[in-house]
Amino acid sequence: MSTESPLIQSMRTAVAAAPTDVPLRLHLAELLLGEGLSEAAVAEAAVALQHAPGDMGARTLMMRAMGLPAPAAEQPEPTPEKPRAQEPAPEVPAAPAPPTGFDWAAAENEVADAVPPRFVTPGPASTAPEAPLAADGGGDPGDATAWEVDTPGTVTLADVGGMEEIKERLEAAFLAPMRNPELGRLYGKSLRGGLLMYGPPGCGKTFIARAVAGELGASFMSVSINDVLDMWMGNSERNMHEVFETARRQAPCVLFLDEVDALGAKRSRMQHGGMRNTVNQLLTELDGVGGANEGVFVLAATNVPWDVDIALRRPGRLDRTLLVLPPDAPAREAILRYHLRDRPIESVDLGKLVKVTEDLSGADLAHLCESASERALLDSTRTGVVRMINMKDLLGAAKEIRPSTDPWFASARNVAMFANEGGMYDELLAYLKRKRKL
Known part of the structure; x- marks a missing residue:
């Protein structure tokens, strides 16, 4: 295990004195990453994101520490590592700019023997919407x-x-x-x-x-x-x-x-x-x-x-x-794929997840993916070991989320039953009978 330099130890003391100072903590994370202490850098970046959830610098630094490429527009200039006195720093050729977005399919093929697949059954992907369906x-x-x-x-x-x-x-x-x-x-x-x-x-x-x-x-x-x-x-x-x-x-x-x-x-x-x-x-x-x-x-x-x-x-x-009713099974699969597309996930069984999310709206599904990401992030922060989002995170988040559509159906049921002039709510009544909500 690498020994922390005096500079890093001093920076840790400064961060402990000002724990909410996000730029100071990110500077410490940069120093840790420069020394090859990736897991420690991720932990510091995660704490910075807790204090400033929208900080793009913290997000980009965490992606670098996790080995994931940042988007081209957000890719920061690498901090040159200070050469050690006893050995000169080798010349490193500049790496080509990464393409915009992240090609998960190519990455899975390259590390298929080392990293488990993102989804349990890849199959033909459902058509994902260009924007959240919620x-x-x-x-x-x-x-x-x-x-x-x-x-x-x-x-x-x-x-x-x-x-x-x-x-x-x-x-x-x-x-x-x-x-x-x-x-x-x-x-x-x-x-x-x-x-x-x-x-x-x-x-x-x-x-x-x-x-x-x-x-x-x-x-x-x-x-x-x-x-x-x-x-x-x-x-x-x-x-x-x-x-x-x-x-x-x-x-x-x-x-x-x-x-x-x-x-x-x-x-x-x-x-x-x-x-x-x-x-x-x-x-x-x-x-x-x-x-x-x-x-x-x-x-x-x-x-x-x-x-x-x-x-x-x-x-x-x-x-x-x-x-317009809550999304059906194919729609829920498309929405889940969309909201998980850029997140670090492994072995996600979409079929099982679709079954346990019945009656959730598109907004509920987006919240589910966000909650699962928070679970994995906080766990990585506590343990100091970066891990992927898995089915346990997603199923745990699904158990905590109650369909936001329930209050609406409670109000609509009375209107559909007792104020259905002209048959305007016949379609709603048929749905309520089919779902046994009458």
């Missing part, structure tokens, strides 16, 4: 404002793992007529439409909306109540009008109204006249008098469809509904 809990609302429009993306329904029934319904009721404008004109079908997606949070409604835009080759525009609501009288209605005008200028465009229950709540329950006027403006814009909405496809999402004003679901507005 769009509502993990979607991509982020930094876009009401006036920003995304160009046609490459994400399509093929990138949505599983959920074949939802894809078929979207194709039959929404996409097929939009893809065939000539037939639409022949049968008098306007190139406009509205679809209301509802279901428990975190199940991918936002991601599906982006996939629909990709299928149509249309621009994508996401709008929430924060983009529209204004404290000054008349500004909210003006903002709503500008949102639709922007979508019309960008046609063909998918206009996604997120949390539409906030934008179009039941007017009968409103005490404030300003919000009532905003809902009236939304209804007017959806009508698109004179064919103004030609080429504008309105998709809306809500967790509480029973709070949406009934006028929004009138024919010609959001006249079609789609229930």
Whole structure:
């Protein structure tokens, strides 16, 4: 075992005096790595990550210490090792820059005899989504404002793992007529439409909306109540009008109204006249008098469809509904593959993991993978020995996570049973009977 130099011992004393000083601890980790003490360097980097979870320097240093390449954009310059007095440092040729990302398949082939496989049964990989399917809990609302429009993306329904029934319904009721404008004109079908997606949070409604835009080759525009609501009288209605005008200028465009229950709540329950006027403006814009909405496809999402004003679901507005349920088995496998793709794992039996995660939403599955990573990281920190994430970590995390969809189903059950006017919730009732939740 290598003996620590006086410099490292001094640095340890300084870190002990200031344990929350992340740069000081990372400097100690660099010195340890330079002396070939990789495990000690990983332990220090792990503690630094506990104090600063988003520190890219700590993350990159830990990956170097574990022998994993950092992404090209984050690859730090190596710290030259100080040559010892008794022997000159040899000249080391500069290594070529590593490719962006990490080729797990090539790495597994190179170390197949020494390192166990990442997954128990490799098999043909399921189609993984380009982004987490937990769009509502993990979607991509982020930094876009009401006036920003995304160009046609490459994400399509093929990138949505599983959920074949939802894809078929979207194709039959929404996409097929939009893809065939000539037939639409022949049968008098306007190139406009509205679809209301509802279901428990975190199940991918936002991601599906982006996939629909990709299928149509249309621009994508996401709008929430924060983009529209204004404290000054008349500004909210003006903002709503500008949102639709922007979508019309960008046609063909998918206009996604997120949390539409906030934008179009039941007017009968409103005490404030300003919000009532905003809902009236939304209804007017959806009508698109004179064919103004030609080429504008309105998709809306809500967790509480029973709070949406009934006028929004009138024919010609959001006249079609789609229930988005927790991901099925193929979808759960795709989501788990996506969230484990860049993590150091070994011998993961995805089939078993899929079985024990039934009823979990996409957001729950993302949280499961994060929790399993924390288990392995903390264990490596305590023992000082770096190890991979294994099935024990994943199964342990799965036992601790309760489906976040349960409270939603508890509320939806009563509505579906006692307020199912017009059969809007027939599909939800069928699902509840199938899952024996009635």
